[in-house]
Amino acid sequence: MEIYELLKKDHKEVKSLFHKIEDALEEEDFDEVESLFSEVRDQLTAHSKAEAEVFYQPLKMIAEEEGEELAWEGEEEHHVVALVLNELSRISVDEEPWKAKFTVLTELVNHHVQEEEGEIFKAAKRYFSSDDAEEMAENMESLKQTYLGMVDSALDEDIALLLNTVSQVSHTQNSRHA
Numbered sequence: 001m002e003i004y005e006l007l008k009k010d011h012k013e014v015k016s017l018f019h020k021i022e023d024a025l026e027e028e029d030f031d032e033v034e035s036l037f038s039e040v041r042d043q044l045t046a047h048s049k050a051e052a053e054v055f056y057q058p059l060k061m062i063a064e065e066e067g068e069e070l071a072w073e074g075e076e077e078h079h080v081v082a083l084v085l086n087e088l089s090r091i092s093v094d095e096e097p098w099k100a101k102f103t104v105l106t107e108l109v110n111h112h113v114q115e116e117e118g119e120i121f122k123a124a125k126r127y128f129s130s131d132d133a134e135e136m137a138e139n140m141e142s143l144k145q146t147y148l149g150m151v152d153s154a155l156d157e158d159i160a161l162l163l164n165t166v167s168q169v170s171h172t173q174n175s176r177h178a
Contacts, residue, residue, distance in 0.1 A: 001134065001137050002130060002133035002134050002136075002137055003054070003055055003124075003128075003133045003134075003136035003137045003140060004117075004121050004124075004125075004133060005137070006137040006140055006141065007051065007055070007116065007117075007121075007140075008117060010043070010047050011113045011116075011117070013043065014040060014043060014044060014047070014109060015109075015110075015113075017036055017039060017040045017043070018040070018106050018109070020032075020036050021033055021036045021037060021040065021102065022106075024036060025093075025099060025102075028094075030093050030094045033093045033094075034093050037088065037093060037102075041085050041088070041089060041151065042148055042151045043148075044081060044085060044109070045082065045085065045147065045151045046143075046144040046145075046147035046148045046151065047144060048078040048081060048082060049143070049147045050139075050140045050143035050144045050146075050147055051078070051140065052075055052078060053139075053143060054136050054139045054140045054143060055124070055136060055140070056071045056074055056075045056078075058128075058136075059071040059120075059123070059124055059127065059128075060072060060075075062127050063123060063124075063126075063127055066123060067123035067124070067126065067127060070115075070119055070120045070123050071120070071123075073115075074112065074115070074116055074120055077108065077111070077112040077115075078112075080108060081105065081108055081109060081112070084101055084104060084105045084108065085105070087101055088101050088102060088105065
């Protein structure tokens with residue numbers, strides 16, 4: 001199996017979980033929502049972290065212009081998803097803000113999947129051989145298993161990156177005004 005098929009399989013599984021969460025929210029089965037969200041959080045986090053290492057980093061290194069730009073954008077979308085997952089993890093599932101943030105999460109992920117399976121895969125196929133794509137899939141499966149055991153620390157890492165970026169931007173702006 002090549003990386004593209006593996007990623008599509010993961011995307012399909014997450015989409016299915018999103019639908020189950022939406023159904024549970026409609027039925028106000030908040031215990032089910034919480035359980036399903038925990039699974040989505042773990043799967044998306046492991047997927048994103050492994051994909052960044054196995055797919056996006058190599059693509060950024062060998063792609064030219066548009067392909068490199070798409071790889072950067074894909075990684076940034078993963079980062080935003082991680083931030084929303086963090087926020088959702090800290091709010092009770094029966095509160096309105098949770099439902100609103102969950103809607104934003106599904107929209108972010110759906111946009112990312114559409115772009116990834118379209119433009120990004122097309123660009124990647126210009127740079128990776130079939131053998132490369134198969135090796136990436138094997139590495140991705142292995143890394144996903146590793147990250148499944150480290151979800152909380154992986155999400156905390158994303159928050160630390162955000163805080164570091166905000167601090168750097170603030171410092172740069174303050175330097176300009178001095």
